[in-house]
Amino acid sequence: MKIIADTNTFLAVTLYEPERDEIIRLTLGHDLVAPDVLPFEIGNALSAMLKRRRLEPDNLLSVWDAIQQIPVDLRSVNIREALKIASQFNIYAYDAYFLMCAISLHSPLLTLDRRMNEVAQSLGIHIMEVN
Numbered sequence: 001m002k003i004i005a006d007t008n009t010f011l012a013v014t015l016y017e018p019e020r021d022e023i024i025r026l027t028l029g030h031d032l033v034a035p036d037v038l039p040f041e042i043g044n045a046l047s048a049m050l051k052r053r054r055l056e057p058d059n060l061l062s063v064w065d066a067i068q069q070i071p072v073d074l075r076s077v078n079i080r081e082a083l084k085i086a087s088q089f090n091i092y093a094y095d096a097y098f099l100m101c102a103i104s105l106h107s108p109l110l111t112l113d114r115r116m117n118e119v120a121q122s123l124g125i126h127i128m129e130v131n
Helices: 007-014 020-027 038-051 057-068 079-089 093-105 114-122
Strands: 002-005 031-035 073-075
Touching: 002 020, 002 093, 007 020, 007 038, 007 057, 031 093, 038 057, 073 093, 079 093, 079 114, 093 114
Parallel strands: 002 031, 031 073
Antiparallel strands: none
């Protein structure tokens, strides 16, 4: 099965967040898919963590390298359609790209973002719950 994995799930796994084991359990044996903006969004998230002092400069590149070891199929998305979703639900375009990926591939979404889960449900996207 293909699973659309949000940026926060990659970060949670590599940063050993409490949800890590559950994310690994849910995705084991499945194919991870994300929009092709994923590496840029991860880079932005890591630099934001560095700026907020949630990540040490010495760890920045090792976290990036660890994330790069996670196999993921990067897909292009219809940005125009994603912008419609972003506008309709008042969310960031980056979040809408993941939702568009789930819609176009008829695949479940895995995210730790509560608002994104709500929008996904409104769009009829199956959600993989992380407890």
